[in-house]
Amino acid sequence: MRIGELARRTGVSVRSLRYYEEQGLLASERTPGGHREYPERAVDRVIRIQVLYAAGLNSRTIDSILPCMHDHDGGPNESATATLAMELMAERERIDRAIADMLRTRDILDEVIAAATPSGV
Incomplete structure (x- = not known):
């Protein structure tokens, strides 16, 4: 999905999504035309990022936590x-x-x- 659809589905601004990428919290692939493309699982990831930011965590801490959280498929990426x-x-x-x-x-x-x-x- 493109960045606009991810923004719409998560309620997060395009600007915030770009910031998440700059911070290494979110990754996208680029189309030949240079557009960002996100996998379906990016929706869950963005929602988790939002929840962690809302709790007052900074991007460095969030970056440390995300790999330890269970993915949508139920498996952790790595142990804490x-x-x-x-x-x-x-x-x-x-x-x-x-x-x-x-x-x-x-x-x-x-x-x-x-x-x-x-x-x-």
Whole structure:
């Protein structure tokens, strides 16, 4: 599939897809006319990249994680190293703290909303 279709199917901009390629997170083949062509499995890969970025991971960490994740066919590309596992544990702890912070923020918002909302509404 071409880059525009991959963008449409994943909800990711063409610009972001090009950036993912620059970072080595996504690969394409080139047609004789120079157009990018992506395999079907690129859809799952882009979605995984988006999820990892949304969690606050940087491209270097994502690049380390992707080969360790199961492909669509169910097989891992390679096993994680002990060093990567330590880095990922630190990222997981950071995410846990961020989740706790967001839950506290939501509780504060709920209190303000409840205080500002007339009874029975």
